[in-house]
Amino acid sequence: MAHSHSHHHHTHDTKGRNLFISILLNIIITVAQVIGGILSGSLSLLSDALHNFSDVLSLIVSYIANRYSKKKASFDKTFGYKRAEIIAAFVNASSLIIVALYLIYEAIVRFIHPQEIESGLVIWLALLGIVANGFSVLLLKKDSKDNMNMRSAYLHLLTDMSASVAVLIGGLLMKYFNWFWVDSVLTLLIAFYLIAMGYDLLKNSFRVLMLFSPEDVDLKEIREAISAFPEIKNVHHMHIWQLNEKENHLEAHIDFYEDITLSQFDDILNKVEEVLYHQFGINHVNIQPEYQKDDAKDIIVQD
Template sequence: MEHDHAHHHQHRHNRLGLTFLLNIVITIAQVIGGIISGSLALISDAIHNLSDGVAVLLAYIADRLGQREKTAKHSFGYKRAEILAAFINALVLIAISFYLMIEAIDRFANPQVVDFKWMLGLGILGFLANGFSVFLLHDDHHHNLNVKAAYLHLLGDALTSLAVIVGAVFIWAWGWTWIDPLVTLLISIYLLVHTFNLLKESTEILMQFAPSSIDPDEVKNSLEAVRGVKQVYHIHIWRLTDHSIHFEAHIELDADLQLSQTRDIDRQMNEILRDVFFINHVTLQFEYKHEGSGKTC
């Protein structure tokens, strides 16, 4: 099983690597083509491609780091590296999107000649390559935030390349050069919306917000329903990565039980957390206070 898992991992790495190379090659081709043909849409498509290349590279590096051993100093291993990577990637992409939008608006005012042949050819190249990449990553995209981000990006890329192709056909048929900045705007807005979601999710994880799917009050009530429990407080729920959720709390008991007697309560609580809320990393501190000691929060 372990061997199988490692093999699967290697397989995923190879696919990510291949996807990354493909993206870099297309980016270079599209930037050169965009400069020669005067098409901003091609350049925006290239940036989009590059962003995916970067997303894929980050997924790859984070995946490698995530496999590294935990140490006493880095007790969570390097799992958060991928979240930090996703965050930085998102910030850079948002900046690029704004830049492209400003450029496109400028183009509306000062139309430029566009050579549709380059635009068409490289649009088709981008479309094929992204289609192929989507096909490569399809198996893994449910398992991991970064691979999923890369996959969605690539899917979006195939669509943006399609927009470039359509734009080129319009320019070819009717000579409408304003189609070029229009396509650029659409691609940039699309990039912005997608990236914003990635930024939001990675920020929530970095800020250690409780995952949106879990209501802390509901968790508290479920745990306080366990027999022998007086109250549950000092609750902290946070995500280490997009998958692993951590929980810690203080449990005040009705009676001054021996440690061996708390085992049953502990087991019940762990079961509730695991089965109802899908939380696997649990730290509980059991306490017994006499009346009149005053409750601390």
């Protein structure tokens, strides 16, 4: 069995620092909003505080995962902790949806039993949330583009900044128009927004953890590209999965027309790897060569 791979590592030394700063900012916001929400009687402010608390937990998870993902592989952990950040993304996306469902419940209860709210305090604490979360969003924006873990943390902060904007608008409406019902409406809008943001990340991280094929890769196209080599008779028993967002793995059995030498196989394998990397973004290839072997030749074979 031939096995080769090429990895492209990009080190972001600022990730951990930016996450740590964001954690501290969100702890401050959470404490301030819990106190303010109790004093003012604002459900939307308390819901924002609850979301901020989930942010603190998710950011801590992301921070730990970021630290673990840098640990080297060992004899009992041959892939190291490369999936730590995917697990963090899954946990964080799940928490977004769970918090959203709880907020929907609380908003319905408040609709049934409306309360008067101290809008002035709501306005000032919403402004605090916008400024602090806005700064955290800017810190994490760059790394969120190519890292699922950082994207989960970024989404938590972005949705919380958006929630604070909604709470600010609600506070102004309550202050000048006495529309206290808007508090429950905003809570529902925040909850639905969290579900919309969390679902896509939950689905993508679940796909990686379940070893599903990447959505943008077609096994049939890959099979055709490999089979285009004149020496190759058949490609079968294919598996493709993502270890994390940086590594796409493929393993397959390749049936050859002739009983070639190992050096000939190595030459063909190098060409196959180039095609797989440049056309399909697969950077870790594990090929089993065969000649007249009596086994199933289907593209997918259940192990």
